[in-house]
Amino acid sequence: MSKPTTGPFEKTAGWLDWYTGPSKPKFQVPAGSVDAHCHVFGPGAEFPYAPERKYTPCDASKAQLFALRDHLGFARNVIVQATCHGADNRALVDALQSSNGKARGVATVKRSVTDDELQALHAAGVRGVRFNFVKRLVDFTPKDELMEIAGRIAKLGWHVVIYFEAVDLPELWDFFTALPTTVVVDHMGRPDVTKPVDGPEFALFEKFMREHSNVWSKVSCPERLSVAGPKALDGEQNAYTDVVPFARRIVEQFPDRVLWGTDWPHPNLKDHMPDDGLLVDFIPHIAPTAELQQKLLVDNPMRLYWPEEAK
Numbered sequence: 001m002s003k004p005t006t007g008p009f010e011k012t013a014g015w016l017d018w019y020t021g022p023s024k025p026k027f028q029v030p031a032g033s034v035d036a037h038c039h040v041f042g043p044g045a046e047f048p049y050a051p052e053r054k055y056t057p058c059d060a061s062k063a064q065l066f067a068l069r070d071h072l073g074f075a076r077n078v079i080v081q082a083t084c085h086g087a088d089n090r091a092l093v094d095a096l097q098s099s100n101g102k103a104r105g106v107a108t109v110k111r112s113v114t115d116d117e118l119q120a121l122h123a124a125g126v127r128g129v130r131f132n133f134v135k136r137l138v139d140f141t142p143k144d145e146l147m148e149i150a151g152r153i154a155k156l157g158w159h160v161v162i163y164f165e166a167v168d169l170p171e172l173w174d175f176f177t178a179l180p181t182t183v184v185v186d187h188m189g190r191p192d193v194t195k196p197v198d199g200p201e202f203a204l205f206e207k208f209m210r211e212h213s214n215v216w217s218k219v220s221c222p223e224r225l226s227v228a229g230p231k232a233l234d235g236e237q238n239a240y241t242d243v244v245p246f247a248r249r250i251v252e253q254f255p256d257r258v259l260w261g262t263d264w265p266h267p268n269l270k271d272h273m274p275d276d277g278l279l280v281d282f283i284p285h286i287a288p289t290a291e292l293q294q295k296l297l298v299d300n301p302m303r304l305y306w307p308e309e310a311k
C-alpha cells in the first residue's frame with residue numbers, strides 16, 4: 001500500500017497515521033466477506049475536511065482502502081461517513097461510485113437534506129445514516145431533528161447507525177428504542193472493558209439488544225476499547241484479550257445481528273496504530289466457529305447492505 005499523505009490541512013497534534021505494510025492475516029476470512037466499518041479521509045485537497053470537524057486526519061483515500069480490502073481478503077466494504085467530513089458526503093459518494101458495486105455507505109445528513117439529495121445518496125449506494133453521540137467528535141444535534149431524519153430515511157429502507165459511550169446508554173435509551181428502523185450500534189456501545197463483563201453496565205447493553213430485535217451491533221474496535229492489550233503489532237496472535245469476552249458474548253447471543261469491520265484508518269487512536277492483518281486474526285477469538293464467522297462476515301452484512309443479493 002502507498003503511504004498516507006497530508007494535503008493542505010495540518011493534522012491534529014499527535015495524530016497517528018494508519019499502518020503501512022499490514023501483515024497477511026493468518027485467519028482466512030470466508031469468501032464474500034464484508035469489512036462493514038471503515039472510512040475514507042479526503043484526500044483533503046480534493047474533498048476538504050468540514051469546518052466544524054473536531055480533528056484533522058492524514059488522508060486515507062478510496063484507492064488505499066480498496067488495496068487494504070484486497071490485501072486482507074475481503075470482497076466488499078461498508079464505508080461510514082467520518083465526522084471530520086461533517087454532513088458533506090462527497091468523499092464517501094466518490095468512493096462508493098468508484099467501487100464497482102463493492103462498497104455501500106452510511107452517510108451523515110442534516111434535517112435540511114432534500115428528498116432529491118437522499119435519492120442521489122441511495123443511487124450511490126448509501127443505505128443508512130449515522131447519529132453520533134460521542135461528545136469529543138460532534139456537537140449535539142437535537143433529538144427531534146434526528147427522529148425526523150430517521151422517519152424520512154425509514155421510507156428508503158435505510159437504517160440508523162448510532163455511536164455512543166456505555167455510560168450514556170441510560171439517558172439515550174428512550175430515543176434509541178423509539179427509532180423506527182433497524183439500529184446498528186458502533187463498537188458495542190464502547191464498553192469500559194475494565195468493568196466486569198457480567199456487571200450492570202454491559203448487562204444494560206445486552207438487555208438493549210435482547211429486548212429490541214431491530215438492534216444490531218458491530219463487534220469492532222478492540223484496538224480502541226482495550227486497556228490491557230497486548231497490541232496488534234509484531235505478529236501478536238492474541239491481541240486485546242480484555243475485549244474478547246465482551247465481543248464473544250455478543251456474537252454468541254446475537255449471531256444474526258452482528259457485524260465486523262476494521263475501522264481503518266482508525267481515527268483518533270492515541271496509543272498505537274494496529275497492524276490491520278493482525279486485527280483480522282482477532283476475529284476467530286470472538287467468533288470461534290465457521291458458522292459464526294460466516295454470519296458475522298458474510299450473511300449479516302449482505303442481508304443489511306446488499307439484500308437484493310443475499311441468500
Ligand SMILES: O=C(O)c1cc(C(=O)O)oc(=O)c1
Pocket residue numbers: 081082083084137186224263267268
Ligand atoms: O472513536 C473515534 O474517534 C471514532 C471516530 C469516528 C469518526 O470520526 O467518524 O468514527 C469511529 O468509528 C470512531
